[in-house]
Amino acid sequence: ETGVTQTPRHLVMGMTNKKSLKCEQHLGHNAMYWYKQSAKKPLELMFVYSLEERVENNSVPSRFSPECPNSSHLFLHLHTLQPEDSALYLCASSRDRGPRSYNEQFFGPGTRLTVL
């Protein structure tokens, strides 16, 4: 298996549920990202991990909790979400990040989340 994979591809959850989104990259990259795409909006960066350390939190509510146990895996734990959190959640990875990195990102296919 190559590239960036995400599971599940679709998820329906109630507001009181706890669920997790999983992302895995097989590219040997050091940086991983979570993005959100809501209807008619551009991709919005949520979190950035570099070498398994969270380096960016783009003012995301605490009901979204990321976890990066190793450089190949990234999770997004979801708890007490709201209907307006329904969106497509995309994971991406890049070789590295920093002032000398032009940071081409490789994306997964996304998880389509619906919160009832």
Next chain:
Amino acid sequence: ILNVEQSPQSLHVQEGDSTNFTCSFPSSNFYALHWYRWETAKSPEALFVMTLNGDEKKKGRISATLNTKEGYSYLYIKGSQPEDSATYLCAFARGGSQGNLIFGKGTKLSVKP
């Protein structure tokens, strides 16, 4: 607030037509400009990363130009094919952002056979 604007929002062309669309971004503190191609139900796929004013890049029938002084990039598709149907995203990285990308909403291209 940093905005990346793409136009048109959507575009319908006939097979064989050539087409182009625009990405506008802040002209100050430029670092890089990315183009991605995103087919429905698939992953966004990188087309080009452009860093220098006047850059021109080409991949098959698709090419892109970059003007960092005025803050725009054009994407051209020559002889469109149905398989070119996708949403084309551009993303801007500013200096000092560690390469974080700010995306436009995309241009959705539909090519009819």
